[in-house]
Amino acid sequence: MASVIRGNVALQPSYFTSSVYVKALREDITTLVHNFHEQYKEDNTKPFALFKTLWNAQGWKWMHFKVFDSRTRETFLNVTVRLFLERMVKTQAPFTRTVALFALYTFFNTQPSGSAPPLRGLSHIPIPIDQYTSLIALPSTLTTPYLTPLQPFASYVVSALVNAQAFHLLPSSDFGALNPRDVPREIFVEEGLIDSNQPQRKGHQSKRDKVIKARTALDAVGRWLEQTPSTSDVRNTSVQYQTRKTRLLQEIGPESTSLREVSQGVVDRLREAQETMEGEVEVWPGLARLQAASESAGGMLRLLQ
Template sequence: MFSPPSPSASHGDVVLQPNYFTSSIYVLALRDDFSALVLHFHEEFDKLQSSASLKPFALFKTVWLQMGWKWLHFKVFDARSRQAFLDVTLRIFLEGTAKTEAPFIRIVALFALYTFFYTQIKETSPPLHSVLNIPVPYDHYSALVTMHDSLTTTQFHVFEPHVRYVLSRLRQDHVFLVLPYSELGSMNPGTLPRELFAEDGLIFHDPTQKRKGRPAKKDKSKQARLALDELEGMLDQATTETRRDVNEAEYRQLKSALMLSPDGMSTEVLEQASGEVLNRLKEAQALADTSKSTNEAHGVFRVKQAMKDDSEKLGLLGFI
């Protein structure tokens, strides 16, 4: 006799998925933390800048440990997720070394890149996944390996030997995996963050990129709602344009019928009405004229000109 199946007592482990680390949830938070690291290191450096015993990299390691960056390696242990975690984190540090950044930010980013890479957890049982290379586009790599040449000013001269050593160590260990130029889209993913977090879930940064598999009911309803709204907008626009054309044609037809009718308005009535409108415009202009300008208002001038050039004796009806 076999025992009946029973539910397992051990539950599955909760694992962060790789797309968590390429999403805005992690990328934006890490960028903010890196900015805080730069600010804190800058404050500590200013305090000891005049000291003869200043050691920039030792000071950086102290700040790194004080802010708890040493615990970042324990973020995730699953191999697939850890690969994405290490790649994205190193790439964020690599972004800070770009030639367009300020020299101080480039220095801190290089120190962070070096420290994070060489403090990967390797001698464990079971072993944790680690990376052996840092992908970098060729144009970025060319500017990075010559960073020490730009630290010639008095303010950054103290960093020059440390930057030179860090770069030489990274090149000696063949850490950099040189890729084609950035403009060719050699990095994967192309941009960070790749996924943007919204209240109703993750949305892809690339609008042309679609999820795999069948669309969910929620996506179907959203697409149907958008299509319906677009259709209603097109109908409203068409109705408005048609109504405008019909109203204008109807008005011109009624106007012609009124002027040609034997019982229509006489010329004297039209002239009297036009004169009253002109007088009211002048009164309104006098009340609104606070600059005491001698120039007549544009509206009053147009009415006068229309009455002067009124060959058909239509008065203000000649306007419209």
């Protein structure tokens, strides 16, 4: 009987660009940020040592051994560093950006070497020029009392990556220079969740789902209108608010930094809450307005002028 050689099972590159891997890794990064934040609140004297302990305890040190096939491994490495980088853009909270920076640095510098056979490594981190500029400026944004302990470590990590020429600069994010342009590229849809009466492309809502969603939104608007107070009630409430706000600003002084610090703390907590609920709620555009108000004299009390 002729012998049969059993083939090795290997993940395809498309697995790591699909929603199966991308969504799971995004959730893991959010968990890493949340857990580090909880421990940082208790002890922030050695933040990077604390981060390394958490990194090892949560099993991140085994990430490099998820795949060994060279072709698939290249995609795995590129997508993973890309998901770390997406948590370092300006729209993310400074704390989140710093944790993602630590993760990127640790992941890049713990690639296995000297193995036999050798594993394919990532020699440079592809990064759009606008994200690179934002990353370089990150340490200078860690100026609040809560974030100051992170600043020297963030500065060292950025300098180490730049001096090692770890980055491969790409055109601005607006040009979509990363490959693939967007992740996830492939959307996994569980069997049975597609409307059997309506052909549906993966990742797209059926007409029936859109109708249901529209009706639900319309009902919600109707209930909101029923509960909304009359114009006169709103006007009276606004006058009371303006009177009390003016009195408070006179007491503490309009140029007091206390309101700015308190307002910035509120913004940071809202960002962390939004990151924790990522994937469950849509991005709240009001955060940008709160951020702008927190940086002005009077802090968030300046929202209603």
